[in-house]
Each structure stands twice: as structure tokens, then as C-alpha cells.
Amino acid sequence: MRTKFFALFIFFSLTISLATASAAEDPYLEKFVVVIDAGHGGQDPGNSWNGYSEKNIALNIALKVGAELEKLPDVKVIYTRKSDVFVTLAGRAQIANKAKADLFVSIHMNGHKSQAQGTETFVLGLHRNEDNLEVAMRENEVIFLEEDYEMTYDGFDPNSPESYIGLTLMQEEYLEQSILLADLIQKNFTNINKRVNRGVKQAGFLVLRETYMPSVLVEAGFLSNKSEGAYLNSAAGQTAISESIVRAVKDYKNSMNLEILQNIEANPAVDLVDEAPKPTLDVYDGITFKVQLAATGKKLDPSARNFKGLTQVSRNKEGKLFKYYYGATSSYGQVQDLHEEAKRKGYRDSYIVAFRGNEKISVNDALKTKMK
Known part of the structure; x- marks a missing residue:
């Protein structure tokens, strides 16, 4: 009797497991794909001020962001790097494009010879002022570490303002969504983390130009500012920054309404009776x-x-x-x-x-x- 009961238990356990696996692989419940890009890495240290290393802090924040998003059953997280390795700008974009990602979030730290402070989030576009151009130039200089960078980036020279004049807005069709995500990130930094808000900006970042989805580049603060650098280098600061980015991604995802697929069977459609139309006195021609x-x-x-x-x-x-x-x-x-x-x-x-x-x-x- 015990043998028969045990056999039945195993049978039903396997049946439930197979059903669960089948549901998890249901193509109808397609996951929301987020690519998290930790800036710099390997022989490219990024900003180094007051003993703080941009590449290490960016990686720590990126891993924290990814770990939280991975807890969501309908989200798939892909990293451009999970360790201290060098990845080209084109290579980062290729990872996102190959994954057909819904979002691309690149994480960086700022630096300046002054004691400037605050957060700013960029979308792709022509720089509006010299400060934006300076940030873009600094981030784009990494291509000099790549072989055949002239061919890879069609002769783009990150140190030449003329190269930026010819920068086309490759992401124009995603600009509206990119700005939405950037704005959500900045609001969280300002309202939750109480950081100085330097705003949502446009500049010619090559890593954003090459991606084919809504994309942002986050400058989470200035390592050159002693107090802000210490905050960004701390575990508490990195956790706070990552939580704000995660909250923004969640809010963005919800605003795109992709979760509507999840409760289709549980919530069958209801046929609504249309009300009689109201008189149309404000009709606009054409x-x-x-x-x-x-x-x-x-x-x-x-x-x-x-x-x-x-x-x-x-x-x-x-x-x-x-x-x-x-x-x-x-x-x-x-x-x-x-x-x-x-x-x-x-x-x-x-x-x-x-x-x-x-x-x-x-x-x-x-x-x-x-x-x-």
C-alpha cells in the first residue's frame, strides 16, 4: 500500500512540475527584457577621483539593480558585464540589440574639476551646451582603446566637436520613451534620494546611438565632489541609487502596460454597452x-x-x-x-x-x- 501511495505521489509531483514548467515557458507571457550596462571596465577605469573608481562603483550599482529586477517573474535581465572586463561601446549595444531588449540602462559616475554635484540622466541627441558636450566626449573617448575604431564608428572622433554636429538622432522613434524613463529616474533621485537634480539632458553618446530600443545613460553623481563621492562609494549610497533606478524601471514598465497579458484567463473580457454619444459641438476639421x-x-x-x-x-x-x-x-x-x-x-x-x-x-x- 505504501509503495502504491509513493508511486502516486511521484506521478502527481512530476505532473505538477511539468505543468509549471510549461506555464513558465508559455510564449504568450513574453518577458520584459532590460539590459543593465555597467559603464567602463577592464583597462578602461572611467573617472578616478579621491581614490574612487567609476568602473567599480558602476558595476556594484548595476548588479544591485539587476538583482532586484530579477525578482520580478515577468522581467528578464541581461548584463553587458558582470565583472571587471572591458566591453566596447558597440559591443554593449550589440548585446542589447541581439536580446531585442525593451530597455537599455547605462550606469556611470560623473567627474569635474570643480565641486559640482548632482545627478543627470541623458538620452541621445545633439548636445545643447558645452557641459553636455564635455560629458559625451569623456564617455566616448573609450573607443581609442578599441582596434579599428575608425571603421567601427564610421570615422567618428570623440574629441572633435564637428563629429557631433553630424550626429543623427538614430533613436528618434524611441525618444519619447527614453525621456519618460529618464524623467522617472531623475524624480526618484531627487524626491527619494534627495540628490541635486541636474535634469534630463540630450548628448551624443555612442553607446546610445547604437541601440535600437528606449535607452538612457545615468550619471549617478560626481566622484570629484568629496561628499558625493563618499556617498557613491558607500554600500548605503549604492543601494539607494540602485533602488531608485529599479523603481523607475518598474514604473516605466507599468506605464507601457505590458503586464496586461498576465491575467487574461483570470479576467475574461466583459462586453460593455456603449452609451448614446454626446452631441459633438467641438469637432475639429481634419x-x-x-x-x-x-x-x-x-x-x-x-x-x-x-x-x-x-x-x-x-x-x-x-x-x-x-x-x-x-x-x-x-x-x-x-x-x-x-x-x-x-x-x-x-x-x-x-x-x-x-x-x-x-x-x-x-x-x-x-x-x-x-x-x-
Whole structure:
């Protein structure tokens, strides 16, 4: 009897294990991929001030960020380096591109001959001032450690301002999402860590130029500032900085609404009865307003079951991103009502967008259009 019971126990245990493994590998529940890039490494030390090493601090923070994100069952973390090794700028971007990552976060420490302090997070773009250019030049100089860097980076000279003039905004289609993540990071640094906020900025970082997903470069503080350098070199400081980055990634992920796939079976779609439309007295000629629910590299079926019961969802591929819109109307009053409904459904970070024909324009420009 005991033998039979034991055999049944083993059978059911194996059955449950196989079912669990099958669920974990379900391609329908595709994971959100984050690439964590610890700046510098190996023969490239980065900034070295007051006995503090950028490459070591960046790695410590990157590993802490990755360890926390790995606790999330729907997130996959990939590191460009997990030890003190040298990785080229192009190599870092290739890792992210090969993984078809949803986010790329590069972590660095700043330095300056003054006692400057504070955090700043960069997205790719043309530098707006000499300080931004100086930071980009310093981070890009690492290519001189690479063989055949002239060919790899198409003759780019990190020490020549003229090279930056010709820098095209390769990430233009991801700029909106990159700025969103950068802003979330800066707000956490400021509000939670109480660091000096130097803002979200644009500059010509080669590592960002080569990536094909929303990407940011974080300068978590100045090692050249004695008090801030000590903070960044401490375990407490590194933990605090990493927690703010993790919180920003989580908030960004939630705003992209990728988790909508997880409760599809548990929450079947409900057919809603449409209310009678309100009179449209504010119709704008040639303008279509929509509510943007999500923007992601994942291609989803725009059906009600995937969007919490919303039935008028459309999908449009813009660059490498799929964007999901709710409703379509020329009435600004009606789209405001749609926006409120989307927020009630849980899309708190949704917002109104406007189109003139197939061209996306700002809502302000749309509202300047003549009404019918």
C-alpha cells in the first residue's frame, strides 16, 4: 500500500512540475527584457577621483539593480558585464540589440574639476551646451582603446566637436520613451534620494546611438565632489541609487502596460454597452483624436480581452514600436471622455494624441485648427 501511495505521489509531483514548467515557458507571457550596462571596465577605469573608481562603483550599482529586477517573474535581465572586463561601446549595444531588449540602462559616475554635484540622466541627441558636450566626449573617448575604431564608428572622433554636429538622432522613434524613463529616474533621485537634480539632458553618446530600443545613460553623481563621492562609494549610497533606478524601471514598465497579458484567463473580457454619444459641438476639421494606451516592441492582438474590456482599440506600428490607441474622434470633448474611461480601466498613464491625416501632431496644434 505504501509503495502504491509513493508511486502516486511521484506521478502527481512530476505532473505538477511539468505543468509549471510549461506555464513558465508559455510564449504568450513574453518577458520584459532590460539590459543593465555597467559603464567602463577592464583597462578602461572611467573617472578616478579621491581614490574612487567609476568602473567599480558602476558595476556594484548595476548588479544591485539587476538583482532586484530579477525578482520580478515577468522581467528578464541581461548584463553587458558582470565583472571587471572591458566591453566596447558597440559591443554593449550589440548585446542589447541581439536580446531585442525593451530597455537599455547605462550606469556611470560623473567627474569635474570643480565641486559640482548632482545627478543627470541623458538620452541621445545633439548636445545643447558645452557641459553636455564635455560629458559625451569623456564617455566616448573609450573607443581609442578599441582596434579599428575608425571603421567601427564610421570615422567618428570623440574629441572633435564637428563629429557631433553630424550626429543623427538614430533613436528618434524611441525618444519619447527614453525621456519618460529618464524623467522617472531623475524624480526618484531627487524626491527619494534627495540628490541635486541636474535634469534630463540630450548628448551624443555612442553607446546610445547604437541601440535600437528606449535607452538612457545615468550619471549617478560626481566622484570629484568629496561628499558625493563618499556617498557613491558607500554600500548605503549604492543601494539607494540602485533602488531608485529599479523603481523607475518598474514604473516605466507599468506605464507601457505590458503586464496586461498576465491575467487574461483570470479576467475574461466583459462586453460593455456603449452609451448614446454626446452631441459633438467641438469637432475639429481634419483632426482625429485618440487615447494612447501603450507603446511597446511587443505585437499584441488589439482585442478587448487584452485591453481590460476596451473594445475600440487599434494598433499602429510606428518605427520599431507598436502603439495602441483607444477610440478615434474629431471631437475633443469626446476624446476627453474616452481618456477618463481609459484611466478608470487602469490606464493611468494614458494620454491624448492628435493626428492630421496620418501625421501625428501636438494636441495644442490640433486645437488651433478651425472647428467645423
